[in-house]
Amino acid sequence: MGLTGLEIFKQxxxxxxxxxxxxxxxxxxxxxxxxxxxxxxxxxxxAAAREALDSASAPPVALVKIGVGEKxxxxxxxxxxxRHDKRFEHPTGIAIQVSDNMSADEVKxxxxxxxKLVFDRVGQTHxxxxxxxxxxxxxxxxxADTAKLVQENTAYPxxxxxxxxxxxxxxxxxxxxxxxxxxxxxxxxxxxxxxLAKKFEAPLVVKGDxxxxxxxxxxxxxxxxxxNLILDSGxxxxxxxxxxxxxxxxxALKLFRPFGYPTIAFANNADPIVxxxxxxxxxxKYAGIVVMTTAEPEYILPVITLRLNVYTDPQKPIAVESxxxxxxxxxxxxxxxxxxxxxxxxxxxxxxxxxxxVPSYVVTVDTDGISVLTGWAAGKFTPEAIAxxxxxxxxxxxxxxxxxxxxGGVAVLSGKTAExxxxxxxxxxxxxxxxPSFFKQRWLNQ
Amino acid sequence: MxxxxxxxxxxxxxxxxxxxxxxxxxxxxxxxxxxxxxxAMPNRPVTSLEVFDMEPEDWPDMLKEAFAGVMNDxxxxxxxxxxYGADAVTLRLMSAxxxxxxxxxxxxxxxxxxxxxxxxxxxxxxxxxVEEKDGEILPVVAEALAGKKTLIGCVTANNYKSITAxxxxxxxxxxxxxxxxxxxxxQLNILINEMGLPLDRVGFDPSVAGLGYGxxxxxSIMERAxxxxxxxxxxxxxxxxxxxxxxxxxxxxxVAPDVVExxxxxxxxxxxxxxxxxxxxxxxxxxxxxxxxESIKRFNAFIDEAYKSNAY
Numbered sequence: 001m002g003l004t005g006l007e008i009f010k011q012x013x014x015x016x017x018x019x020x021x022x023x024x025x026x027x028x029x030x031x032x033x034x035x036x037x038x039x040x041x042x043x044x045x046x047a048a049a050r051e052a053l054d055s056a057s058a059p060p061v062a063l064v065k066i067g068v069g070e071k072x073x074x075x076x077x078x079x080x081x082x083r084h085d086k087r088f089e090h091p092t093g094i095a096i097q098v099s100d101n102m103s104a105d106e107v108k109x110x111x112x113x114x115x116k117l118v119f120d121r122v123g124q125t126h127x128x129x130x131x132x133x134x135x136x137x138x139x140x141x142x143x144a145d146t147a148k149l150v151q152e153n154t155a156y157p158x159x160x161x162x163x164x165x166x167x168x169x170x171x172x173x174x175x176x177x178x179x180x181x182x183x184x185x186x187x188x189x190x191x192x193x194x195x196l197a198k199k200f201e202a203p204l205v206v207k208g209d210x211x212x213x214x215x216x217x218x219x220x221x222x223x224x225x226x227x228n229l230i231l232d233s234g235x236x237x238x239x240x241x242x243x244x245x246x247x248x249x250x251x252a253l254k255l256f257r258p259f260g261y262p263t264i265a266f267a268n269n270a271d272p273i274v275x276x277x278x279x280x281x282x283x284x285k286y287a288g289i290v291v292m293t294t295a296e297p298e299y300i301l302p303v304i305t306l307r308l309n310v311y312t313d314p315q316k317p318i319a320v321e322s323x324x325x326x327x328x329x330x331x332x333x334x335x336x337x338x339x340x341x342x343x344x345x346x347x348x349x350x351x352x353x354x355x356x357x358v359p360s361y362v363v364t365v366d367t368d369g370i371s372v373l374t375g376w377a378a379g380k381f382t383p384e385a386i387a388x389x390x391x392x393x394x395x396x397x398x399x400x401x402x403x404x405x406x407x408g409g410v411a412v413l414s415g416k417t418a419e420x421x422x423x424x425x426x427x428x429x430x431x432x433x434x435x436p437s438f439f440k441q442r443w444l445n446q
Numbered sequence: 447m448x449x450x451x452x453x454x455x456x457x458x459x460x461x462x463x464x465x466x467x468x469x470x471x472x473x474x475x476x477x478x479x480x481x482x483x484x485x486a487m488p489n490r491p492v493t494s495l496e497v498f499d500m501e502p503e504d505w506p507d508m509l510k511e512a513f514a515g516v517m518n519d520x521x522x523x524x525x526x527x528x529x530y531g532a533d534a535v536t537l538r539l540m541s542a543x544x545x546x547x548x549x550x551x552x553x554x555x556x557x558x559x560x561x562x563x564x565x566x567x568x569x570x571x572x573x574x575x576v577e578e579k580d581g582e583i584l585p586v587v588a589e590a591l592a593g594k595k596t597l598i599g600c601v602t603a604n605n606y607k608s609i610t611a612x613x614x615x616x617x618x619x620x621x622x623x624x625x626x627x628x629x630x631x632x633q634l635n636i637l638i639n640e641m642g643l644p645l646d647r648v649g650f651d652p653s654v655a656g657l658g659y660g661x662x663x664x665x666s667i668m669e670r671a672x673x674x675x676x677x678x679x680x681x682x683x684x685x686x687x688x689x690x691x692x693x694x695x696x697x698x699x700x701v702a703p704d705v706v707e708x709x710x711x712x713x714x715x716x717x718x719x720x721x722x723x724x725x726x727x728x729x730x731x732x733x734x735x736x737x738x739x740e741s742i743k744r745f746n747a748f749i750d751e752a753y754k755s756n757a758y
Contacts, residue, residue, distance in 0.1 A: 082673070084666040119707065121658070211758075215447040238748075242480050242728075243756035250452040258447070273713060273720070277748050280721050284665075284728055298709030301699065302657060302721040309662040344660040351659055355504065355696040431625075433575065436504075437545040 067157025319369030466568025
């Protein structure tokens with residue numbers, strides 16, 4: 001990434017042999033620069049050129065895989081500082097920690113709680129990603145026992161936290177099969193930690209005391225031939241973490257290679273509200289993994305929800321399922337509101353309808369996830385689409401009236417919609433915030 | 447290995463607005479949020495709690511408990527807001543709404559004057575949300591509050607003219623509201639500015655949504671606006687007003703009673719409001735209008751930490 005076609009061209013054999021499928025080496029170089037071809041297509045590229053081009057074409061933030069099986073996840077491949085510039089690629093992994101000072105029963109109980117941190121949001125499931133095991137006891141056997149116990153009780157990958165390489169080895173021996181994250185290689189233990197991470201093919205956190213020492217240590221670790229890394233600058237205070245996370249992302253995007261890896265940040269705080277707010281900040285501010293102590297859902301739900309929001313692709317409208325949403329247990333006399341399946345349209349209508357406390361049916365017409373006015377302009381939110389949706393979902397069979405309410409912004413659709421559906425079409429407010437007063441004036445008083 | 451710290455050389459900054467009897471300053475940032483190592487955030491984010499000019503029927507119990515005994519008296523309610531430590535009082539003129547009392551401009555102006563006279567912190571006055579009605583009442587309110595340097599809103603592309611003229615004449619500042627589109631924000635700021643109101647007396651409201659309900663749209667608008675402001679676009683360099691409480695307290699996460707999967711209500715509801723607020727603070731928000739007193743305490747504690755030095 002970042003190399004121009006001409007820079008790549010200089011490294012190629014310049015024989016124009018055409019075996020790559022391109023007419024000239026220059027054309028091939030242009031394809032490489034655009035990411036439309038792979039270097040493997042050239043049979044004659046030299047080993048030296050390959051290495052130069054491979055490292056130059058590596059992504060700014062390396063891709064790191066954590067865990068195995070269904071709960072495995074990836075971090076890295078990030079390319080921007082601001083989500084509006086493209087998108088954030090891999091949602092922050094949320095780790096909840098247990099301590100090896102806890103009794104076996106306490107560990108089991110907390111892991112059971114962590115396993116239950118699964119939230120459903122408009123048909124999608126969202127959950128935490130890791131269970132961290134902390135070697136608070138300083139005792140290697142206790143650490144290994146706890147790691148083993150956690151491993152036996154959860155499908156999530158582990159994050160093993162100990163600066164003692166001996167303890168880490170014992171824990172990996174009993175709980176290292178599923179590619180857990182090894183935390184951490186520091187200046188005093190990095191050789192042993194790298195050897196362990198290599199042996200278990202596990203991602204390794206490199207921990208510095210500040211950005212300078214982190215860069216030093218990453219250089220030493222990569223010199224040992226290990227590049228499956230996650231970075232910890234050592235910062236723990238909120239303002240310093242924000243600064244360091246921003247620096248690491250900025251440096252990575254400038255292709256400063258020691259910082260070209262995902263990061264980990266610790267939100268832990270004795271006050272779970274503070275912990276939750278810090279974790280949400282780190283989710284928005286570039287952390288690859290965020291570690292928390294609490295396993296109580298009221299503190300985790302906001303963090304998971306913010307992650308879901310910040311990591312949506314700004315270029316792709318988010319669609320909800322096209323169906324009948326039943327709000328507040330509507331009966332047969334409840335109003336029927338029509339909107340599109342753009343998630344924000346649905347959320348606004350649903351939120352304001354619930355705020356009105358009038359039980360209602362909200363029907364979302366499939367517009368490929370675009371909004372009411374855009375959908376209308378693009379010919380996707382049409383009388384025909386509304387009629388088809390009503391028929392397909394059997395909406396009017398649920399109610400004892402034949403009225404439907406359409407958004408005020410598309411009042412122009414009312415005539416044709418009435419004709420096609422046989423319904424009485426009521427024009428609702430232009431903005432969903434007008435729904436409560438609309439109900440008050442136009443529905444409840446009729 | 448000494449890492450060369452990556453600092454952006456921003457060429458411009460956010461306008462600084464001065465409001466209220468105590469000349470409270472807001473805005474003026476010359477960097478992205480909390481990057482103290484490369485620029486200044488000379489003024490802390492401003493917190494406010496809402497006061498309605500009539501007792502709201504539909505507020506959840508947690509809010510009603512926090513203001514028990516004062517919700518039918520805007521002056522007493524406003525004093526309670528000051529007592530809770532809010533930097534500013536936000537008075538919402540709900541009674542003017544045609545669906546509620548349809549109160550006249552003179553009636554709401556009288557209430558606004560009484561509230562402003564009873565407090566020594568800035569007053570933010572928000573209309574009933576019906577554009578036409580707000581266009582009628584807010585100029586009268588602006589006149590009644592002459593010299594109080596309040597922040598008055600929300601004006602839209604449809605009613606800005608009468609309100610802007612009055613705010614300009616009586617020394618107030620204005621909140622310009624546009625529906626989730628940075629170009630519309632910009633356009634409205636320009637229209638208001640063309641009427642002679644300086645841009646350092648305009649704040650913009652990008653129509654924020656709460657956590658889980660489209661927060662990312664306003665989040666990115668604020669980030670884009672801040673980058674625009676720092677790179678010299680004066681029409682985006684106005685402080686951002688975030689109506690946090692209005693949007694979070696209607697979310698079911700803030701009102702559904704204790705449920706097993708979501709945990710107990712109290713901390714969840716507070717976090718819904720504060721997480722929304724700190725998320726916007728991280729993106730470039732300036733004024734945070736909330737509803738629960740505990741939320742502003744939590745928010746301020748967060749800002750205390752975020753304001754610590756992170757110089758390299």
